[in-house]
Amino acid sequence: MQSIDALIDxxxxxxASEADRGELELRLSDPExxxxxxxxxxxxxxxxxxxxxxxxVAQGRALVQSTTSGQIAARRSWREFAGVAxxxxxxxxxxxxxxxxxxxxxxTPTNRIASNGTRPSDNAAVVAEISPAEAIAMFGLASxxxxx
Amino acid sequence: xxxxxxFLKLFLKHQTDIKAFIGSLIFxxxxxxxxxxxxxxxxxxxxxxxxxxxxxxxxxxxIAAHKVLQLREQNARFPVAFSPxxxxxxxxxxxxxxxxxxxxxxxxxxxxxxxxxxxxxxxGLRYEKNLACxxxxxxxxxxxxxxYQALSRIRALLEECIRKRLSGEGVG
Numbered sequence: 001m002q003s004i005d006a007l008i009d010x011x012x013x014x015x016a017s018e019a020d021r022g023e024l025e026l027r028l029s030d031p032e033x034x035x036x037x038x039x040x041x042x043x044x045x046x047x048x049x050x051x052x053x054x055x056x057v058a059q060g061r062a063l064v065q066s067t068t069s070g071q072i073a074a075r076r077s078w079r080e081f082a083g084v085a086x087x088x089x090x091x092x093x094x095x096x097x098x099x100x101x102x103x104x105x106x107x108t109p110t111n112r113i114a115s116n117g118t119r120p121s122d123n124a125a126v127v128a129e130i131s132p133a134e135a136i137a138m139f140g141l142a143s144x145x146x147x148x
Numbered sequence: 149x150x151x152x153x154x155f156l157k158l159f160l161k162h163q164t165d166i167k168a169f170i171g172s173l174i175f176x177x178x179x180x181x182x183x184x185x186x187x188x189x190x191x192x193x194x195x196x197x198x199x200x201x202x203x204x205x206x207x208x209x210x211i212a213a214h215k216v217l218q219l220r221e222q223n224a225r226f227p228v229a230f231s232p233x234x235x236x237x238x239x240x241x242x243x244x245x246x247x248x249x250x251x252x253x254x255x256x257x258x259x260x261x262x263x264x265x266x267x268x269x270x271x272g273l274r275y276e277k278n279l280a281c282x283x284x285x286x287x288x289x290x291x292x293x294x295x296y297q298a299l300s301r302i303r304a305l306l307e308e309c310i311r312k313r314l315s316g317e318g319v320g
Binding site: 003005006009010011012013014015016021024025028029031034035037038039040041042043044045046047048049050051052054055 | 164165167168169171172175176177229230231234237238241242245247252253256257260271272275276280281282296297299300303306307
C-alpha cells in the first residue's frame, strides 16, 4: 500500500495512474486517512509559501546590495572625477600664475616703425642686452650732457 | 480600521489555508492558482454577505468548494480530483482541523533551519522550483522511489518538529 504522501506527490506531478487516483479517493473515505491527507496538503501549501517567500526575500536583499554597491561605485567614480578635475584646474592655475607673476618673457619685436625709422622694440632689445658696465658708462655720459 | 481593511487582513491570514484546500481538490498547479484568484475575487465581491461572527476560513473554503463544483458543472472535463461526496468530506476535515494555534509558520521556518543541507536542497527543488519528483530524481541521481521516500521522511520530520515547537517540547 502506498503512503498518502506518495499518492499526493504522484497526483501533483500528474503521474498518478487511474488506479492511483482511485486508491486515493478510496482511502479518503477513512477518517484517519483524511486527517493525514489534510495535514499533508496544509504542510505542502505552507512549505511552498515559506520557501518561495524566503527566496523572494533573498532576491530582494541581493538586489538592494547590488543597488547600494552600484551607488557607492558611482559616488566613488564621481569623487575620482572631481579629484582629477581639481588637479587639472590647480595645474592650470599654477601655470597661469607662473606666466603672469613669475619670470616675464622677453618683449616681442613690434612691427611699428618710429618717425626716425627705428623700431622701438629694437632699442628695448639692445637695452636688455647691455652689460652693467656699459649701463653705468651710458648713465655717466647722459649725466655729463645734462650738466652742460 | 474599516471593514475592508479587516476583511483584507483576514484574507491574508487565511490565504495559505485556502490555497491548501483548493490544492487538495485540483492537482494542476496552474489551474489551482487560477481558481484561487477567482475565489479571491468572489470572496471580495461577497464581503457584504460575510457574517463576522463566523470563522473566516470555513466561509472562504465553502465558497471555494462551491466554485470548484461550479467549474466542474460548467465543464465536465475540468480536472477536479474527487467526487462531490469526497470534496464535502475533505471540506469538513479542513473545517474540523482549522488551525487556531498562532506561530505555525514561524515554527516551520525554525524547523527548516534545522534541516540538513541535503534535505533543504530537496525541498527547494520541490517547492521553490516546482520540479516534479522525476526531474528531482534525475537531478539528484536518485531513484524515483527514493525521492518519494525522502520527501515523505522530511515532511514527517517537519510535522514532528512543528508539533514539538508549538507544544514547547525540546525547543532549542
